[in-house]
Amino acid sequence: MSVIIITEQSENKIKKQSLESISYGVAIAKQLNLDAFALVMGATDENLSYLGNYGVKKIIHQKNIGAANSDNKVATKLISEICTQHQAQIIIFSNSLFGKAVAPRLSVKLKAGLVSGAIKLPETGNSFSVKRSVFSGKAFADVKISSPIKIITLNANAFETMKSSDANAEIVESNIEVPAGTINIIETKKNEGTVSLTDAETVVSGGRGLKGPENWGMIEELAKALGAATACSRPVADSNWRPHHEHVGQTGVAISPNLYIAVGISGAIQHLAGVNRSKTIVVINNDPEAPFFKAADYGIVGDAFQVMPKIIEAVKNLG
Amino acid sequence: MKILVCISRTPDTTSKISFVDQNTKFNSDGVQWIINPYDEWYALVRAIELKEKDPSTIIHLINVGSIDNEAIIRKALALGGDEAIRINTNNDDAYFISHQIATIAKDGYDLILTGKETIDHNGSSIGGMIAEILDSNFISLATKLDIENNQAIVTRESEGGEEKIAAPLPLVISCQKGMAEARIPNMRGIMAARTKPLKVSEASNTECLTTINAFDLPPAKAGVKLIPADTPELLVKLLREEAKAI
Structure with missing residues (x-):
């Protein structure tokens, strides 16, 4: 049984929001006495073992991701196979564009209850419940997940990144075959301005x-x-x-x-x-x-x- | 072309948010109910615009909710749309709701449109879940949509920008600002809506994976700390030393 954190990269580096998700996932793993694994998708410029500093035990590195970054159907198939292979009990995404597109699909695929936009660590006593933001930030709801597998997407800036050790994480190469997608990108456009609004501190x-x-x-x-x-x-x-x-x-x-x-x-x-x-x-x-x-x-x-x-x-x- | 537009009922954007029954239920006293703005302004109005371009287009509306929701369903029909289906059940679980919608959506729709999220639950989950149940593509956070040669040309938000993509039908799309301009129903639409079919069906048997235990409100702000306009540099000092924000 494991907690798997689905990370994202920007220009071949792990995003800050993913480090928040990793810290969050590691904290949940500690609470439940599980191992925390991080999934890194695609080529990277980083030596991923440093993620061990955040308490991750193992990095699952799937280099070949095909169209998974632009096609959420492909990404869902890939992630669900990896989660099943590593017996994920809890799956953490950032509440990002990618998380918003893939987490709901994965929820159906794995029949795993989804709480999106979490702002706090879950309560894990007799049942499992997570606090999330509702009514456009005007209130919070405490939501219980009753399925065996659980998915959480974490809001940006809701959880501090935490380095807990100087250990290195073990890197495991994953070679799952990626299905082809049917979405074609015709044109991409970057917004002017150097800092992206949703990622900005x-x-x-x-x-x-x-x-x-x-x-x-x-x-x-x-x-x-x-x-x-x-x-x-x-x-x-x-x-x-x-x-x-x-x-x-x-x-x-x-x-x-x-x-x-x-x-x-x-x-x-x-x-x-x-x-x-x-x-x-x-x-x-x-x-x-x-x-x-x-x-x-x-x-x-x-x-x-x-x-x-x-x-x-x-x-x-x-x- | 057959389009299914998913509409949800939400409290008006100016509603005061409070809870009753030991904070387990939204206090609907005095609340004005509206069509979720993302569903109305972007998903529904874009569907209507596509029908105006190609009058053979059929638009169906779907809502999962109790009979109380019929006022906003009629309003949606007054804006446009040929008929509506209401699935008679009240539930907050996205997995449950998506399965209800999917039982209708599997019947030959080319496009299934949702808003990017509801302004009460902010889950942003229904579109992706329906797509997975139907094994369709899902385009999230779309800002433009056109149909060309039997495929959808969609512009969607991407990291720090946008991308234009082509995707085969059928397709599930969640819609946001940019998609269409908000409209108000005209008298002809309001009259026509009275006689448009509004079918009611009972919910299919699906599990719920989540339940809301309770709500709570954010703690009140301590109050604003005002800085005199002639010493604004003091603000910068406080942001660094007190708030540790810069």
Whole structure:
């Protein structure tokens, strides 16, 4: 019996979100006295044995993955075979694009109850239950999984990465035959901006209070100084001041960064639904009655055009 | 072309969220119910747009829920769609709901559309589960959809960007912003919806793999710490030293 963590790579390196999933899976394995294995798919530039530092006992490295990264049907077949081979009792994904596409399929394939968007370690006394975020971050639900095999997808920034030892993990090459897929990629396009919004630890976001797209320089400059992604409110995207993929909120992207800085955003309930899982929220607005201040940790009531240059300077001086 | 659109009933986006019965049930007192926005604005409206291009298209709507859901099903029919099917059962388990939908979806649909998630459960699970039950392809988080030469041309969100793909039918797609523009039903649609078929069938026997034990609300924020506008550099200091966020 094992806990298997399904990792993801970006440019042939294990993603930070996967290290969070690994730390989470290892903690569950400890709770249940199971072994934690990590599945790494595709070629890698890393010496994977370092994952032992996070408490993983064995790395299952499946180099040949065919179309598994773009075809969730192929990925599901592959992962389900590996999970069965290694007697997975608990399977952990990141609640990422990949996890959202593959975990539900795997749930059906293995008849394994799925809890998506987990925010905490499970309770594993007489029964197995996991806390997840519901009502767009406005509440939590404690969900019991009753099937023998269980699948959890973990929200980003919900669990700290933890190095627990200096042991190396054993690497086991896996050579499962990958079925062919039927999805053809015609074109790929990368968004402008260096940091992806859903992966970002810090997000700087602008609203209508900035008065026009020509004033976004200061948002971008602060984001650059912080290594942050840029975002915007719905009216801003709807007026085409900024691209739609930057729209965070109930109907746009939901994010949970460590730090969310909102400039000139009043904080409508639909906007809050997309950002309320952020760890620290900063609101800068000239209207002291803006509802966003009620959801914020830090606030400045003032004119963004006066305040922002000083903040940018202070951040640059941090070193 | 036959399209099945899955619609769910959710509380309005401005609803106050609270719970009753020792926090085991959502408090629906005074709550306005709506069609889940992702199901309505993106999945259903895109299906209607495809029908406007090709009038031979047939759109069926499916909802899993009690008779209370019929008001939003009628609203969906007023927007468009030829007939609706309601599976008469109340359940929160995605595995159970997906199997209910799959019993209908297996009957010759070319496209099965869902919203990217519901705004109450936020599970983002139903589309993938239906696809696996039907052994179909599943395209998640789609922002554009067209049909050309009997295959779907779909744009979907990818890591830090988007990709355009071609996939054979039948196909399950979860839809998000970009897919279509929200509409409101017109009077003709509302009148027509009254006489469109709304079939009710009983649930098939499927296991539930998950159950909700209880809900709870996030602890109230301690309150905002206001920093004077003339010393914004103090904010940066607090973010580093107190919040340890930068």
